[in-house]
């Protein structure tokens with residue numbers, strides 16, 4: 001298609017290269033290989049580009065700088081790009097401070113699949129910094145890095161499973177001996193049916209015991225009726241459901257609504273997925289820090 005130079009703010013390939021930090025040669029190369037960025041042509045044959053291409057091209061450059069292949073970066077969806085860029089900026093290599101060394105050490109043990117070493121390293125850290133700092137400042141960023149490294153192809157799915165499994169076992173071993181003795185409040189902690197991301201719930205169990213409240217821990221993938229039976233029989237003060245970004249909001253909302261109907265006179269709250277609609281008589285607790293405050297008010 002040919003255009004006249006009067007058309008909506010078109011810029012030359014040199015202008016685009018300067019605006020995005022991508023060399024002219026590379027822009028031509030991407031156009032030939034991947035069909036992006038596509039110029040319009042002046043009658044003279046010169047390329048002209050819409051200004052709207054600049055933000056996307058800048059993101060592509062950032063992804064390539066972060067180590068992604070151009071064939072992947074140029075064709076990624078906008079949503080995917082945003083997620084990966086967030087991931088790159090949060091990755092261990094770009095953080096600084098003493099916590100970075102801690103987490104990098106754990107990740108090295110994951111790479112070697114050294115479970116005993118990793119459990120010992122968790123234990124040393126837990127004893128040094130305490131439960132809350134362990135969770136919020138080390139375990140959560142560690143899991144985020146594991147996810148990022150896996151997304152970048154730097155570690156395998158097996159490593160991701162290994163990394164989360166060792167942490168999951170470690171966390172479970174920490175809170176059970178802390179269980180309070182008689183005369184305390186009790187709450188059910190369960191993941192929705194189909195939900196396997198249970199580490200948030202394990203961390204919630206630790207915070208619960210730190211408040212002297214007993215978790216009735218039902219764990220991942222718990223069917224609706226079993227939550228109702230357990231909560232009713234144990235006469236708990238509340239039921240807390242752990243979801244994740246993976247859970248389908250409509251399905252989770254329907255699960256929670258059914259659960260609400262089955263739980264007579266028991267508080268119901270959920271955390272872990274922020275895409276659900278507001279639901280009557282069901283509380284939403286966005287983060288584990290919020291859950292820590294929620295427990296302050298319960299006791």
Ligand code: B12
Nearest residue numbers: 147164195196197198199200242245246271272287288291
């Ligand atoms: C460990 C992990 C797994 C492990 C889980 C093991 C376990 N025992 O939990 C395994 C290997 C099983 C797994 C499986 C899958 N996973 Co996964 N997983 C992860 C990983 C690396 C860490 C998640 C985690 O535990 N984080 C710790 C929690 C506590 O932190 P958080 O999620 O940020 O939660 C915050 C809030 O949501 C809230 N919160 C969370 N839980 C709770 C609970 C309560 C009670 C409260 C109050 C608050 C709360 O508090 C936190 C902040 O304070 C993430 C990567 C990442 N970048 O997060 C992927 C990730 C979550 N998984 C993902 C996917 C796609 C899957 C699978 C579909 C993969 C597959 N193809 O099989 C399956 C789904 C399984 C299922 N049906 O549930 C995607 C989700 C993408 C999306 N947005 O939809 C992620 C982001 C990876 C990725 N980048 O693609 N996964």
